Amino acid sequence: MQGISRAVRSCREILKSAILQHSRGGEVAGLEKIVSRLKWVTSPPAQEKGLENVTVADVLATKGNVETGPWLWCHTNDAVIDAVKNMAKHNIGSLLVLKPGEHQHIAGIITERDYLRKVIAQERSPIYTRVGEIMTNENQLITVTSDMNVLQAMQLMTENHIRHAPVIDGKLVGMISIKDVVRAVVEQQSGELKRLTGYIKGEYY
Incomplete structure (x- = not known):
């Protein structure tokens, strides 16, 4: 789980950098949406109970x-x-x-x-x-x-x-x-993996 979170954080930083380097209207809006979605991966909903x-x-x-x-x-x-x-x-x-x-x-x-x-x-x-x-x-x-x-x-x-x-x-x-x-433990980790998969696939906004 920690490895996934680190990878997502790395992707988020890369995308932020891309926004700064290619600040052109439509592209910026699209990239910002992706960054916003990735934030959900590292910040799960408050109501979810972590392990x-x-x-x-x-x-x-x-x-x-x-x-x-x-x-x-x-x-x-x-x-x-x-x-x-x-x-x-x-x-x-x-x-x-x-x-x-x-x-x-x-x-x-x-x-x-x-x-x-x-x-x-x-x-x-x-x-x-x-x-x-x-x-x-x-x-x-x-x-x-x-x-x-x-x-x-x-x-x-x-x-x-x-x-x-x-x-x-x-x-x-x-x-x-x-x-x-x-x-x-297994049920909790399975739930977290399912939520992460949902975030990555774009099922949460």
Whole structure:
């Protein structure tokens, strides 16, 4: 994207120079129209949301699960089989793990990978194995906030080799996956590319 913007800025300067050198009525008017159109390429409409302004909250909104609920967590003393059934039922890849009791104190996170590597691969029984035995503990838990930029979230998840991150703003507000983040980035960049193509083809004035 930056390369395209630099190229457009270069073209705009060349055209401005041409206007000064060939200041003849009709030609000037034609060139000025081209320059005006090119300005739209480097200055997109204000209402368009650039990637730098896309947040984790926006990602949650597209998932349609801004509100949290029991489907998003389990407890340390739950059987692994119940946690896995919960994930399958709601088509999610992880659950936040809470400590038993009235207060929702976070104990860790359990993912599909935990189940495969620590139960199936080790031939353990998912009925008798407890979530607390295979979860990733709280001290290793990577979280994000809803106001975090989506690129920052992607970098954090990539650097820590995780595919799921709880969104916590003092309390749990949702869960995002690396798939959600990548999709948001790709969709935003595709939209920007489409708009740039439109500007270049003259669909915007």
